[in-house]
Amino acid sequence: MEKTEFYSHIFKRKSIRNYDLTPLDDARLKEISGYLNSLKPIYDDIKTELKIISPDYVKRRMMKEAPHYIAVFSEVKEGYLTNIGYMLQQADLFFSANGLGSCWQGIPSPTKELLGSSNLDFVIFIAFGKPKDPRSLHRSSVSEFKRKSIGEITDIAGADELLEAARIAPSATNSQPWFFTGNKNLIHVYSVEPGFIKRFTKKYIPIDVGIAICHLQIAAEHFGKKAEIIFDKTVKMKMLKGHEYVASLKME
Numbered sequence: 001m002e003k004t005e006f007y008s009h010i011f012k013r014k015s016i017r018n019y020d021l022t023p024l025d026d027a028r029l030k031e032i033s034g035y036l037n038s039l040k041p042i043y044d045d046i047k048t049e050l051k052i053i054s055p056d057y058v059k060r061r062m063m064k065e066a067p068h069y070i071a072v073f074s075e076v077k078e079g080y081l082t083n084i085g086y087m088l089q090q091a092d093l094f095f096s097a098n099g100l101g102s103c104w105q106g107i108p109s110p111t112k113e114l115l116g117s118s119n120l121d122f123v124i125f126i127a128f129g130k131p132k133d134p135r136s137l138h139r140s141s142v143s144e145f146k147r148k149s150i151g152e153i154t155d156i157a158g159a160d161e162l163l164e165a166a167r168i169a170p171s172a173t174n175s176q177p178w179f180f181t182g183n184k185n186l187i188h189v190y191s192v193e194p195g196f197i198k199r200f201t202k203k204y205i206p207i208d209v210g211i212a213i214c215h216l217q218i219a220a221e222h223f224g225k226k227a228e229i230i231f232d233k234t235v236k237m238k239m240l241k242g243h244e245y246v247a248s249l250k251m252e
């Protein structure tokens with residue numbers, strides 16, 4: 001399991017909810033654990049802990065069982081949820097690229113035992129394992145993504161090849177709470193203000209935006225650009241009605 005060419009998987013991946021419940025073998029779990037240790041953060045001063053756990057520690061609340069979960073813990077600091085979205089989307093793409101299914105899981109909650117096992121705060125689960133039907137693992141065409149159009153998520157002209165990757169990113173209840181402005185060399189990423197979206201998904205908006213930033217950066221790198229994630233205080237000052245500034249990507 002070493003495939004880390006993620007760009008093409010942005011266009012193929014999908015959330016997998018039906019699993020073969022046979023646990024993966026120890027060697028494979030070890031490789032996954034090794035990969036999780038190498039995930040890039042946006043903010044390297046925010047402590048995180050990722051544990052691979054069995055379903056015994058997950059209160060599933062109507063969600064179908066998976067053979068394994070990543071339990072995600074983080075220090076609570078400004079930007080921590082966006083940081084988690086950005087980091088764990090790399091894992092989502094890693095699973096897709098290596099023939100495994102995965103799904104972000106905001107609905108389940110941790111057992112007391114799991115909660116007590118880390119000094120950091122529990123954030124979210126990611127379910128993963130072999131898909132029950134291997135043919136269901138990937139989408140075969142971009143038309144299978146139910147998403148907003150590019151015109152609904154940006155006013156930037158000339159950067160569609162980058163923004164397309166963010167457009168089709170996954171989000172909680174598929175709410176796609178992101179907007180991109182600026183220009184093709186400096187893309188400012190905004191979240192859609194919580195009031196516009198159902199209350200249930202509010203908590204996940206910063207995670208969703210971190211996921212979109214991950215896709216955007218992978219696309220930029222695919223097209224030979226170095227995309228640095230920066231926080232531009234002057235942009236934050238300029239309010240964009242109904243939106244909140246999250247970060248910018250500087251292309252070089």
Ligand SMILES: Cc1cc2nc3c(=O)[nH]c(=O)nc-3n(C[C@H](O)[C@H](O)[C@H](O)COP(=O)(O)O)c2cc1C
Pocket residue numbers: 013014015016017063103104105106107108169170171172173174204207208211
């Ligand atoms: C932060 C977050 C939380 C999510 N929570 C759940 C969940 O609890 N249960 C579920 O079935 N799917 C969950 N999803 C998956 C989304 O429903 C899914 O990504 C979205 O509908 C788009 O579909 P796709 O991932 O197949 O492209 C979650 C996704 C994100 C990003």
